[in-house]
Amino acid sequence: MTSPDPRPTLQIDIVSDVVCPWCIVGFLQLDQALTREGVQARLRWHPFELNPAMGPEGQNLREHIIEKYGTTVEQSQQARAQLTALGADLGFAFNFTDESRIVNTFAAHQLLDWAEEQGRQHPLKLALFTAYFTDQRDVSDTEVLVDAARAVGLDGDAARAALASGAHAGPVRQKQQFWTSHGISGVPAMVFGGKYLLTGAQGPDTYAQVLRRCLSEAA
Template identity: 80%
Template sequence: MTAHPPRPELQIDIVSDVVCPWCIVGFRQLDQALAATGVLARLRWHPFELNPQMGPEGQNLREHIMEKYGSTPEQSAEARARLTAIGAELGFTFNFTDDSRIVNTFAAHQLLDWAEGQGRQHPLKQALFAAYFTDGRDVSDLSVLLDAVEAAGLDREAAQTALTSGAHQAPVREKQKFWAQHGISGVPSMVFGGKYLLTGAQGADTYAQVIQRCLAEAA
């Protein structure tokens, strides 16, 4: 048997929010690029809140988008159709409805911070994306968050304790501040090898080029 050379590894930091559709699109595109280049990623997800002032009741998503970006109902419907099609191509299901709501994500980010220490941050992030976009669930609701925790193979009670203790509030705020001070104002923002920053979902080809560049420089 011939031994295969070890696959190259690359640190990739992703600043993201769990209610940002382009964050899951960007990740799926990145995943394609990693498969194409044969690279293993050491992925770290970092907190960003699209709507830090959002109250516990949330807001209808379409109303929110119209208020925030001044888009018309037609533009909103067009954007949803486009995202749904892009998601389908990437194997991810977006189920937008007239009742889709935008919610506060601070609690979700605290659980992601906790899950990083458990070595299960990435599966929890994926479970939260699926809960919000595919299942249309309220990711500010404790039971929904704990269901995602279980789906990610983590302990429900330990997660609830971590959240209610408030131990992860300050670390999340610190991380948000760190990225804001480094000029991050939109998501997804991906940092490759601690060196190259790409903002927005840039597509598998672009990600593959940056990955190759990092590998070439490392060699």
């Protein structure tokens, strides 16, 4: 009879936005590290809006990136190619097109806040990444959000009611303020064991090092 694994479950807080490509890349790299190290983790996602002032009509993604960051069309194409290759290596499909749009994500974060109460936040977060990047769906649209909720086993009518009520708007704003007041200005931002912060997609090896450090300290 084998003895139970004495290692604790590690808390990992991930501050991210569902329209941030590096957030899904970073998570999948973290997931690889967790699997490689055999670490059990409790993941909690926290809201961050890359573009809180984005209007309901959204904006062409390439135009937005060029306008916001001053990149050229060639640099944008290179970044998309890099992300597409990274995603493929991690088993995730980025399907960028010339019509890809950036959208407001406040409603998505409210739905995620509700889903946390239902114990389904993590699968919903991953479903929203897929909806936006792989399926090129508008994750500011209520019906798209409700479809994603249904896809992960949540009640669609309850999801729609949660969005319509606005009950999660205040809590989401408070959580956003908490993280920005603690210096988070870019995502993904991952906090390991409430102690170590890594920003950006750091790769499986770096995440594995932090995991081992946290577990050795816990022991």
